[in-house]
Structure formats: C-alpha cells, structure tokens
Amino acid sequence: MQQTVKHDVLILGGGPAGLSTALHLAQLAPELIPRILILEKAHYPRPKLCAGALLADAEIILQRLGLDVNEVPHVDAVAAHLDFAGKGLKISLPDTHTLRVVRRDEFDNWLAKKTEVRGIEIREGVTVRDVLPRENCVIVETDVGIFTAQAAVGADGSNGVTRRCILPNALVHTARVLEVLTPPYSTQKPSEFGNGDEGRERIAYFDFFCVPSGIAGYTWDFPTQLNGQPMRCWGVYDTNILADMQRPALKQPLLEEMARHGFDLNDVELKGHPIRWFSPKNQMSVPRVLLAGDAVGADSIFGEGISIALGYGALAAREVSESIHRGDFSFAKYKSRVLRSALGQTLLARWAVTQILYRLHWRWFQRFFWRSMGWIISAASWVLVLNWGKRMPSLYPNRPGDS
Numbered sequence: 001m002q003q004t005v006k007h008d009v010l011i012l013g014g015g016p017a018g019l020s021t022a023l024h025l026a027q028l029a030p031e032l033i034p035r036i037l038i039l040e041k042a043h044y045p046r047p048k049l050c051a052g053a054l055l056a057d058a059e060i061i062l063q064r065l066g067l068d069v070n071e072v073p074h075v076d077a078v079a080a081h082l083d084f085a086g087k088g089l090k091i092s093l094p095d096t097h098t099l100r101v102v103r104r105d106e107f108d109n110w111l112a113k114k115t116e117v118r119g120i121e122i123r124e125g126v127t128v129r130d131v132l133p134r135e136n137c138v139i140v141e142t143d144v145g146i147f148t149a150q151a152a153v154g155a156d157g158s159n160g161v162t163r164r165c166i167l168p169n170a171l172v173h174t175a176r177v178l179e180v181l182t183p184p185y186s187t188q189k190p191s192e193f194g195n196g197d198e199g200r201e202r203i204a205y206f207d208f209f210c211v212p213s214g215i216a217g218y219t220w221d222f223p224t225q226l227n228g229q230p231m232r233c234w235g236v237y238d239t240n241i242l243a244d245m246q247r248p249a250l251k252q253p254l255l256e257e258m259a260r261h262g263f264d265l266n267d268v269e270l271k272g273h274p275i276r277w278f279s280p281k282n283q284m285s286v287p288r289v290l291l292a293g294d295a296v297g298a299d300s301i302f303g304e305g306i307s308i309a310l311g312y313g314a315l316a317a318r319e320v321s322e323s324i325h326r327g328d329f330s331f332a333k334y335k336s337r338v339l340r341s342a343l344g345q346t347l348l349a350r351w352a353v354t355q356i357l358y359r360l361h362w363r364w365f366q367r368f369f370w371r372s373m374g375w376i377i378s379a380a381s382w383v384l385v386l387n388w389g390k391r392m393p394s395l396y397p398n399r400p401g402d403s
C-alpha cells in the first residue's frame with residue numbers, strides 16, 4: 001500500500017551511524033524528535049558481519065550521549081598486539097581495557113532500544129529502494145511506499161543504496177574482508193605456541209605478515225563471546241590498494257594464521273562483506289541528502305568503523321539541525337566541516353598512513369617496521385587512532401569550538 005509521510009528528517013539505515021545521528025539530534029534539537037523517522041530494512045536484533053571491536057572513542061561518544069555500553073554483553077581485551085609473523089609490539093592502556101568486543105546483533109539492538117526510549121520512531125522491515133532529492137524536499141521510495149522529508153541522512157552502510165542514488169558516478173574504495181568464529185584456544189590441541197595458547201585468551205592480535213604477498217591489510221584474532229560462551233573471532237582485511245600485484249586468495253593468509261594456532265578453517269564457516277573506506281576524495285552530500293558512517297567511509301588502515309560511524313552521527317546531526325533552523329538544505333559545507341573535525345582529522349591521518357604503510361610492502365620493511373618501530377607506532381596510535389572522540393563538537397548548539 002502506498003503511503004506518504006512528511007517528516008523533517010529521514011534516517012536511512014539503523015546501524016551505529018543512523019542511530020547515533022538520531023540520538024545526537026534528540027540531544028541537540030529535542031523539538032525535532034517527533035519529526036524524525038529511521039527506516040531500517042531488517043528487524044532487530046539483526047545479524048551484522050563484524051568483529052565488534054570497540055575502541056575507546058566509541059565508549060566516549062556513547063558516554064556523552066548518556067549511554068553505558070557495559071549494559072551490552074562484551075569481552076574486554078587487556079592488550080592489543082600489532083605483529084609481523086607473530087612478533088611485534090604490545091599496546092595496552094593504563095588502568096583500563098584496550099578493546100571491548102561486542103556482538104553486533106546485541107550492540108545494535110541495544111542502541112536501537114535506547115533510541116526508541118528517547119522517543120524516536122524506527123520503522124523496521126522497510127527497505128529503501130530510491131532516494132530522490134528535489135528542490136523542496138527529498139523523496140524516499142521504499143518497499144512499503146513513499147516517504148518525504150526536508151532532509152535525509154544516508155546511513156545504510158558500505159553497500160547502501162543512498163550513495164548509489166545520489167552519487168552514482170562517485171569513486172568507491174572498497175576493502176575485502178573475511179571473518180570466522182571459532183571456539184577459544186583452550187579447546188584446541190597444543191600448537192607451536194604451547195598448550196591451548198594460555199595467556200592469549202584476553203589479547204587481541206593484528207598480524208601484518210600478509211602485506212608482502214600483496215594483501216594490503218592484516219589478519220586479526222580477537223576474544224569474543226556467543227550467547228555468553230567464550231569464542232575467538234578471526235578475520236582478514238585487505239584495503240585492495242595493492243590490487244595490481246599478484247595476490248594470494250584472501251582466505252590463504254587466514255588459513256595460515258589459524259593453522260599456526262591449531263585451528264582448521266575447513267571446520268568453520270567463513271563469511272565476507274566489503275568495507276567502504278574513507279578517502280578525502282569521497283563525496284559526502286548533495287542538497288537535501290548527506291551521508292554518514294560507512295556510506296562515507298570507515299578508517300582505511302584497520303577498517304575500524306563502529307566508533308567512526310558513531311562520530312559521523314554527531315556531525316550529521318549538527319549539520320541537519322542547523323539546516324532545519326536556517327531553512328537551507330544545501331549541505332554545501334558538510335564535507336569541509338567533517339574534514340576539519342576531530343573525526344575528519346583522524347580519518348585523514350589514517351588515510352595518509354595507509355597510503356604509505358601498505359605501499360611499502362617489502363618483507364624487510366614490514367618486519368622492521370612492526371618489530372623495531374614500537375615507540376613510533378605507540379605514539380602514532382595515541383595521536384592518530386585514539387582520543388579524537390574527546391574533541392568532537394559539544395552536544396549543545398552554539399558553544400565555542402563547535403564550528
């Protein structure tokens with residue numbers, strides 16, 4: 001049945017970017033709450049292929065929204081190892097966990113419920129088919145009918161329809177990613193690392209040994225849980241920037257890494273999903289429609305996108321609320337404001353490091369870098385990867401430092 005509903009803001013996609021946009025809008029402009037609608041194609045709790053590692057900035061942004069992620073089932077990693085073929089650098093944060101690992105079905109469901117509690121309507125099971133910006137409104141065609149609004153936020157992820165509708169010819173940088181869940185180390189036979197790899201259970205591993213073979217990325221191995229049972233999440237990430245080299249199939253390095261620890265990939269189900277990553281060339285808006293989260297681009301070094309999506313939500317909300325108050329929906333300054341923000345600065349810096357680090361793919365360089373440059377990597381992580389959440393715009397309009 002066709003239906004036409006007029007809202008101020010339609011948020012297309014109810015993942016971290018869309019829900020964060022809604023939560024920030026509710027905080028910045030509470031008068032808009034009844035005029036915001038989120039359209040989500042799935043029903044919560046919905047599956048989402050993701051390792052679920054939250055960096056500290058995700059927690060900072062959630063805390064600023066008055067949300068406590070401790071309410072979500074999680075496993076904390078006490079340290080992260082950044083290695084080349086099993087040896088490298090250990091990073092840990094003083095007095096706290098280094099990574100918190102959630103299951104995305106549980107995390108997104110929790111965030112959606114928090115959004116609804118604040119009075120924002122989420123229409124589940126509605127698939128957006130087309131997004132048509134017009135001079136006076138934006139028209140969103142879905143499988144249940146047509147919605148119109150003053151503005152729309154495309155937060156429908158790496159494969160989202162919004163970007164394809166509003167920017168059909170835009171250049172897209174897409175990483176290949178594979179992921180698999182296994183039982184924990186303690187269930188495995190002794191491996192080259194000892195009996196059941198004790199001591200590894202609370203550590204998150206990133207290993208860059210695959211770069212010399214032309215995979216511009218890393219394999220990961222994180223602690224996680226499924227229905228309260230300890231598990232490991234393994235995966236491999238490839239930015240694709242060495243795509244012109246002869247490369248092994250993406251499965252190969254993951255197979256090797258898991259085999260070193262006594263796991264057999266043939267016993268488990270492997271799943272893949274692309275990640276669109278940030279480049280300063282990525283377009284972010286057209287009049288009446290702006291993009292947030294993976295629809296713009298995740299971090300390019302690691303494919304880290306949850307905290308990034310939450311951060312985009314803060315920026316998209318500020319842009320939309322100001323546009324409504326001004327009555328100007330050109331979104332002409334959105335990209336420059338994103339790039340100047342603390343989120344934009346970390347994304348730009350990580351993009352620059354990606355271009356250098358993965359293009360210098362020689363074995364000797366990668367081995368030297370990960371095994372001998374520990375202090376540089378630690379300092380760079382502190383400045384480039386962590387702590388941008390604290391410098392994001394305030395949640396209240398017209399405060400100094402918000403521009």
Ligand SMILES: Cc1cc2nc3c(=O)[nH]c(=O)nc-3n(C[C@H](O)[C@H](O)[C@H](O)COP(=O)(O)OP(=O)(O)OC[C@H]3O[C@@H](n4cnc5c(N)ncnc54)[C@H](O)[C@@H]3O)c2cc1C
Pocket residue numbers: 012013014015016017018039040041042048049050051052053054055126127128129155156157158159160161177178179235272273274275292293294295298303304305306307309
């Ligand atoms: C294998 C893998 C592992 C990852 N591991 C990590 C990690 O450990 N840590 C990390 O920080 N990041 C990780 N990421 C990246 C992270 O998952 C994304 O960056 C993050 O989910 C982006 O959030 P988002 O809200 O932009 O998009 P999504 O989470 O993709 O949300 C988009 C939402 O839009 C909905 N939607 C899509 N199309 C439509 C439509 N047509 N109509 C209506 N709704 C629609 C979807 O159902 C979904 O709910 C990983 C990604 C992959 C693929």
